[in-house]
Amino acid sequence: MKKYDFIIAGGGMAGLSLAYYLLQSPLRNKSILILDRVAKNQNDRTWCFWERNTKSSRPCAFDSILFRKWNSVSFNGTTHAGPIDLGKYQYKMLRGIDFYDFVRAELEKWPNVEQKQVTIDRIKDTPQGGFVIADDEPYIADYIFDSTFSLKLNQPENHNLLQHFKGWVITTEKPCFDPDQPKIMDFRVEQHGDCRFVYVLPFDEKTALVEFTLFNDTLLTDAEYDAELRRYIDQFLDTGAYQISETEYGVIPMSDEFTEENPSEHIVRIGTAGGFTKASTGYTFQRTQRYLQSIVQNLVETGKPNRQISWFKRRFKFYDSIFLNVLEKNRHPADDVFTRVYTRNPRRIFAFLDEDTRFIDELRLFTTLPFWPFIYAFFSVLRRKLSS
Numbered sequence: 113m114k115k116y117d118f119i120i121a122g123g124g125m126a127g128l129s130l131a132y133y134l135l136q137s138p139l140r141n142k143s144i145l146i147l148d149r150v151a152k153n154q155n156d157r158t159w160c161f162w163e164r165n166t167k168s169s170r171p172c173a174f175d176s177i178l179f180r181k182w183n184s185v186s187f188n189g190t191t192h193a194g195p196i197d198l199g200k201y202q203y204k205m206l207r208g209i210d211f212y213d214f215v216r217a218e219l220e221k222w223p224n225v226e227q228k229q230v231t232i233d234r235i236k237d238t239p240q241g242g243f244v245i246a247d248d249e250p251y252i253a254d255y256i257f258d259s260t261f262s263l264k265l266n267q268p269e270n271h272n273l274l275q276h277f278k279g280w281v282i283t284t285e286k287p288c289f290d291p292d293q294p295k296i297m298d299f300r301v302e303q304h305g306d307c308r309f310v311y312v313l314p315f316d317e318k319t320a321l322v323e324f325t326l327f328n329d330t331l332l333t334d335a336e337y338d339a340e341l342r343r344y345i346d347q348f349l350d351t352g353a354y355q356i357s358e359t360e361y362g363v364i365p366m367s368d369e370f371t372e373e374n375p376s377e378h379i380v381r382i383g384t385a386g387g388f389t390k391a392s393t394g395y396t397f398q399r400t401q402r403y404l405q406s407i408v409q410n411l412v413e414t415g416k417p418n419r420q421i422s423w424f425k426r427r428f429k430f431y432d433s434i435f436l437n438v439l440e441k442n443r444h445p446a447d448d449v450f451t452r453v454y455t456r457n458p459r460r461i462f463a464f465l466d467e468d469t470r471f472i473d474e475l476r477l478f479t480t481l482p483f484w485p486f487i488y489a490f491f492s493v494l495r496r497k498l499s500s
Contacts, residue, residue: 126383189451279323
């Protein structure tokens with residue numbers, strides 16, 4: 113049985129990004145095996161994220177294949193309808209198929225990289241290395257990077273919500289979109305006691321991705337997502353007739369359940385499996401890129417992938433738990449919470465969500481939130497943490 117230097121279990125965004133960063137590093141000649149059950153040959157998802165746009169900031173590694181990027185975004189909430197000041201940030205959009213094709217082309221240049229389309233049955237640690245069984249075949253490596261592990265989301269002391277969404281790429285009869293102004297959150301939809309909003313990401317005046325998104329713990333039927341999309345388009349977009357050319361659907365856990373990024377000596381969890389998703393927002397792409405680059409840097413410098421996280425940096429997880437508690441317990445209408453966060457903290461909010469703020473900036477942001485709901489949430493989270 114051949115032993116690899118690295119096995120990447122799961123060839124989605126996290127796994128392929130890791131492979132790309134390894135090939136751009138001094139580890140580029142290490143043997144790499146990528147296992148995934150699905151051929152990544154469809155535009156199955158879209159990633160959006162914000163990023164600082166200054167001369168000193170380092171752009172995303174995939175900047176050359178971005179589908180769109182914007183210097184301004186629009187927001188519709190309880191007390192605000194219009195643009196939000198991004199300051200030094202840009203809002204960026206990357207299509208799944210462009211990412212897959214780009215990384216696949218890079219992988220094909222390297223004879224030390226193998227890819228297999230298989231179903232992973234089991235991953236375990238052994239004294240000899242990380243061990244994988246896939247389609248009844250054994251594979252072993254010095255390190256396995258696993259993005260297939262699923263959170264159980266059943267611990268009562270944790271907050272467990274889901275971000276789920278369905279989107280259509282539509283082409284309209286009338287020019288009804290502003291290509292320079294995407295809507296990142298439009299709360300003009302019935303909330304039904306949840307957090308519900310629509311993204312509108314324009315490609316041109318007649319084409320856009322319209323995506324209906326919810327934060328709660330109950331998935332809808334396919335017909336219900338479709339009905340909400342139709343209702344929004346009919347009510348708020350002057351499309352005339354329109355055609356649906358693409359559909360995307362996804363579910364992202366929003367949980368503060370503890371995830372071991374390094375559950376054993378030879379296994380490292382990455383992506384959502386490693387806790388890379390920000391619990392309070394569901395944003396994953398940019399955090400995953402940062403964390404994977406840190407893992408590769410550690411491998412280069414020490415031979416071990418383990419990231420070091422300072423105790424003070426962990427305060428953001430506590431903030432996430434408080435925010436999830438407000439949403440889970442419906443302590444304050446979610447549309448108003450997001451309106452306050454985005455409109456009363458111009459520029460600061462994006463650094464905060466990227467966990468790049470100073471503590472004094474965080475305190476200033478907290479003063480813009482509904483006082484008593486967040487105080488109750490604070491003590492509720494504290495009780496849960498102490499009791500567990």
